[in-house]
Amino acid sequence: MKIGEIAKAAGVTASRIRFYEKRGIIPPALRGENGYRDYSPDLVGTLRYIDQAQRLGFTLREIVDVEPGTGEHPVSCTVAIELLTEKLAAVDEVIAEAKERKQRIKALIAELDKTEAL
Amino acid sequence: MKIGEIAKAAGVTASRIRFYEKRGIIPPALRGENGYRDYSPDLVGTLRYIDQAQRLGFTLREIVDVEPGTGEHPVSCTVAIELLTEKLAAVDEVIAEAKERKQRIKALIAELDKTEAL
DNA sequence: ATAGGGTTTAAACCTAGGTTTAAGGTCAAG
């Protein structure tokens, strides 16, 4: 598959794929005679996986740590669970902080409402 | 007050204050004969206010919208309440998204746990 | 053969909110 095809299939942009390759997140593509990148359809799954992981809040660095782009198989299940658990804690922290912000904003609104009622 | 003094008093860095001035978030400082910025202690409150607002999740652009750096008085209470209410909704969205991420990560962990138990 | 679409590269650009650096001026103390 050419880069445009696989990009469409995976729902990402071609430039993003080149960027991932440059960053070592995916292995360097094979090349056709013309120099075009030539992908196995298998990479579609990997690209979707990366996209999902990013949506879950993982940075590219974290994604690389779990599944190095060198084509090696993923890290052990145990390690993956550890990383997921860490991320879970981080997400909990995000939620807690956001809730606190929410309360403070609500308090501010209440205060301004009082002021306006004068 | 010189910039270092007010920075310390407000709990921000001097470079941040210069940056705010450049961005028009605070009015240009008066200058002494030597060219040094010369601040009224009143600005301490403004700087603290900006810092707080940022912690509440407001961008500098939003902060400027509420209180233009040109030295004008703040926008009406009504407008401020509107902006705070918008931000409240945005924070709610952040919370909702984070919760969804959390559930998905938990599901992944559960799945991996099952796999590992095999 | 030529127009169009797709591909290649490196390098510049983008957001946001600053920090860091370089090169210099100022001020108070010793």
Next chain:
DNA sequence: CTTGACCTTAAACCTAGGTTTAAACCCTAT
């Protein structure tokens, strides 16, 4: 009179994750 702390500026740099652009090459259809 010099040392050290502070101030000035513009401009470069930083993170993160890309996008955009320029200049060139390739392929297919007409």
